[in-house]
Amino acid sequence: MCQNNHTSSNPSHFEGSQEEKVLAQSIELNFMDYIKDMKFFDPHIHMTSRTTDDYQALADAGVKAIIEPAFWLGQPRTGLSTFKDYYNSLIGWERFRSSQFGIKHYCTIGLNSREANNEALAEQVMEILPLYVYKEGVVGVGEIGFDDQTAAEEKYYRLQLELSKEANLPVQVHTPHRDKKKGTLLSMSIALEHGIDPGMVIIDHNNEETVESVLEQGFWAAFTIYPFTKMGNERMVEIVRKYGSERIMVNSAADWGISDPLAVPKTAALMKIKGISEEDIIKVTYQNAIDAFAQSGQITQQDFEIVQEIDQSQKFNGNTILRGGQQPRIDKNAIIIR
């Protein structure tokens, strides 16, 4: 989630040669060449806010599965029903929409920090969350945590940590834009205070300032490659160079802001160009996220790794059309629309 799209770009932490710099800047034209036959898992992407073009682009780039965390939709909700409908869309319509492009869709369910500040509504939302966290394909409680770091945010963060414990689900923790370091440290210490295994907690939107303490304390460190406000992928390469690939994962957090749904495959391509080992790339753009969220018991890697013509349980009388079919492709450059 981004709230202020600053127009200034990320401070450059790029330390490669001038030649490498030019290469890195021209990579968007042909990044796919570097990641042929690779598969990716984006553990944080808000497809509700994206178009079908994005789904096609994700599928083309090798993204096999995604996690859509429940978040703030850009304006505050006015009642419980809209929360309910939103959660329903994460386990219903969006899941189906994604399947039409051959992408396995999981989600995390939670009350986001910003709307936790509307306490009257937050109370009601807390009551319905247990109805959702036990659903198939719900791989965690998220994204929850701090935004303005208010008392109300802390209250609902704590309550949802307890819910995750009860449901034995991983937690996806959003860290604030302002006063990030303080917010991140506080999020972790509260989780530990609640007796939650740091191995069940994914601390999201890390940067150079937060990563060390997150890894040191045994939490998973997720990095959001998001233009202007979060990480750039050149900086990401340097992080992996410095800290390795243990418990580190990359996501796009693509949403209604200026963001890039292909951030994960693009970052993999850049890592490849810049000499990061294939093993490390696989870990940070695929396997680590799966391992972290599979602790929910809701991810079956085979579901998206083995390309099956059809889910056997959905097959009627040997007829395969019933899945709803894959979406037909259109040629974007064609002037004729049929």
Added chain:
Amino acid sequence: MSVADKIFRLLSENSSPKESDWINSKIAADIEKLPSAFVAAPRFISKNPVDVSVLFEDSKIRTWALDKLARGFLLLKIDNASKDKYTSVIESLFETAEVNEAVALYSALPFLPYPEYWKFKATEAVRSNIGPVFDALAFGNPYPAVHFSDLEWNQLVLKCIFNDKPIHLIEGLDKRTNRELADSISNFAHERWAAGRTVPAQVWRLVIKFTDEKITNDLQKLFLSGDISDNYAAALVCHECSFEKAKELLNLYPDLSAKVQKGELTWEVLEV
């Protein structure tokens, strides 16, 4: 044997000891907790395919995943003594259903108590854009043929055709044909033809009993189509209808006529 008993037997025959234990523990426990057991079922029950044909009156083969079968069973075990209470419990399951839950609910609809009560819900599945949810109500499910009005029925069939789904999987398709539907098929075909598109040949089985002057013109067009499936469909309609002019039309195509007479050509050939 009640449906619940039949389902229970299928479950026992197809579950592992661990799965059976879970199911038994749920029916032995507090009845109020059955709805949450419905939600949790896939955490404890596999998705192995089970032949559930014995649950239905006709002999068509139907396969359900084991967890769907278990969910159907749990729905039938929920206390239904009070209609208001029972329907509100099921309604709340519908309201928060993820895709597989909605599929289980719609598949179980023909077996639920107070069947008339669920009609609006059933029409909501026809309006659904989520493929598996629509399919659960539309295909291999006796509920619509028994409970839908003509208007609701026609909507189901037309939506199927519009979305290129296989109408022959709709239960009671041949029994529920009607004049309105036949007209809609003809109009739909005209629209598609005007756009340079086609209609699946088997949809013409819906017009047989209502073949008239206008539909005979459509059949004429089908005989002239370059698609052999269209020719077959036209021959079958002409053969099976009782409109004289259409029957005569078939005589113009002796090869097709012979094929139909000999029973070599049936609607099954066109079921795709």
